[in-house]
Amino acid sequence: MSVTGNYHEIGVFLDALSKLARIVNVTNIKMGQPRVTSEKLIVNATYVATTFRFLQETAPQKAAK
Secondary structure, three states, X not given: OEEEEOHHHHXXXXXHHHOOOOEEEEEXXXXXXXXXXXOEEEEEEEEEEEEEOOOOOOXXXXXXX
């Protein structure tokens, strides 16, 4: 995935990911060279997000006779 913003905005976004109902692992974060856009310091960041969720185990169904 890729996001763009200032350093703080990217941090807030990643923090929001950590508060989701499912597990999200963020790895391989790479931040590009910062640049000034409209008097704001902007950086591109790329990362790999892997998500997991818990599924309730259902009772096994009986075989039909």
